[in-house]
Amino acid sequence: MKFESKYSVTVNRIKSNIIRELLKTATAEGIISFGGGIPDPETFPVEKLSKIANDVIMNEYKVALQYGSTEGDPELIKQYIRLLKKYEDIHCLNEENIMITTGSQQALFILGTVFLDEDSYCAVSKPIYLGAGSAFNQRNPNYISIPLEKDGMNLDILESELKKLEKEGKIDKFKFVYTVSNFHNPAGITLSLEKRKKLIELAEKYDFIIIEDDPYGALRFEGEKLPSIFKLNEGKRVILLNTFSKVLSPGLRIGVIIANEELIRKMVLAKQGMDLCSSTLTQRIAARFMEKHDLFEEIQPTIKLYKEKKDKFMEALDKYLGDIEDIEWIHPEGGLFSWIILPEGFDTMEMFEIAKEKKIIYIPGETFYVEEPERNTMRVSFCLPSFEELEEGTKRLRETIEEYAKKKGINLKIK
Ligand SMILES: Cc1ncc(COP(=O)(O)O)c(C=O)c1O
Structure with a gap:
């Protein structure tokens, strides 16, 4: 059967979630991912939750399984x-x-x-x-x-x-x-x-x-x-x-x-x-x-860890990207994300191919617009990589930016 004529206008409007597609490639050996906006599983209170889950199922099943x-x-x-x-x-x-x-x-x-x-x-x-x-x-x-x-x-x-x-x-x-x-x-x-x-x-x-x-x-x-x-x-x-x-x-x-x-x-x-x-x-x-x-x-230790990772990441960004003119990033006071704005002419979706070769993942900014996107942007999350990976990943990001600029003939201005 041909299904096309059966679909609704609404479902035909839906584009696939690019983040999910991109993150599929994030599992290969050696990849450093700034991509995921997800909590570190090691921070889940596994023991406490499993005890409570057991008690709830055993003692409150009439409500909890209904x-x-x-x-x-x-x-x-x-x-x-x-x-x-x-x-x-x-x-x-x-x-x-x-x-x-x-x-x-x-x-x-x-x-x-x-x-x-x-x-x-x-x-x-x-x-x-x-x-x-x-x-x-x-x-x-x-x-x-x-x-x-x-x-x-x-x-x-x-x-x-x-x-x-x-x-x-x-x-x-x-x-x-x-x-x-x-x-x-x-x-x-x-x-x-x-x-x-x-x-x-x-x-x-x-x-x-x-x-x-x-x-x-x-x-x-x-x-x-x-x-x-x-x-x-x-x-x-x-x-x-x-x-x-x-x-x-x-x-x-x-x-x-x-x-x-x-x-x-x-x-x-x-x-x-x-x-x-x-x-x-x-x-x-x-x-x-x-x-x-x-x-x-309960989440205070997690927040402390995120702050340390954020500090490390900001330090690495200063070290590896700080000398490039017209590049900016956000210093967040909480949460999981920073946002990097590269100089005009960069297209972070196109640059993603080079990033993958260098074994780093970020989320190209163009995914976050309902209208005309700003293509020189990217979302970077600092909560999942280790401290060493934050340093190494940012170094690789610099290499990625340089290689893309060279390929596209963009004159990367250094301060
Ligand atoms: C701004 C914002 N709103 C809503 C959600 C959806 O969260 P939930 O897991 O509660 O569905 C997210 C998830 O990342 C988010 O970042």
Whole structure:
């Protein structure tokens, strides 16, 4: 049978996930990978989790092996409200403000379903978290891509775009701004306090929702912790997304949506048709884990390790790339990523072939754009390579850059 004529317009729009394709090549012997945005498995609390998992299956199987409510396990919701009070100083929540999802990725998909039609507009950062692009693309909305500066989205550009929509009589089609507030994926950037407040002002003036996606906030290793946009706005028009993926384990597939109760009710309707409920087993394991252990205390050694790796990586970047003119990189204060911007003329996707020969992997920046990409960029993660590999990998990155420049006739200016 020929299947082509049967496919939906939506599925034909989906491109394969380039990161997954690229990472397939990351397993060969001797490869140093700056590619994966995944936690180091050695940091998973294996013993504690296995004991709790065993107890949950033996003693709570009537709940943990059964279907659960779409909203999520009440025990987990209770624990999460407690955590938000303690660590985020958010006190305005009850059970109706929370929904558990199958990872934050599902939350993004749900939000696309709840808010976006083909004639809708939403603003996203440029670059954008690839998974958000994939989730929203399924609704085929109009994007307004806002460049990132060192302190987050350029809000002057956002406002001028909003004014344009207002003039054209389309502002009611503008639904939300999507932002990764802390240690952005892929760019490593944090939205400053001033910009958080300004974004809320704009949201009030132009009547839109803010989606604050924050998987990395708990992984701050330096600098001052900032209040969430949700906290600053007391949740009036902000939807906060959290996940267990970077603080406990991505395999549990647990995300958390925190929002106004009316919005949560709509999201519950959208989720019902997707999976009825998220895994009751992993939710109950996470709930019991949080009851016995302090989630954020548990990850302190991991954060310490990430900071040491970040410092080592920044040192290596200075050593091996610091003398090249017109090259920049982000110094993250937390999370897993830095973002390198090479001089004009570089195409990091094309350069990837040379990188593979040199046995290093990074993620070419062009994968992180919903519109015209900036091809001279790359995402680099420092959390998985060892200290020696961070040094050696950065040295090989220098060689890769030099070889590509030579091949393309780019004059690499040295300071
Ligand atoms: C910004 C951002 N949002 C959402 C997700 C999805 O996370 P989850 O594992 O909770 O689905 C990720 C994963 O890397 C991410 O970086």
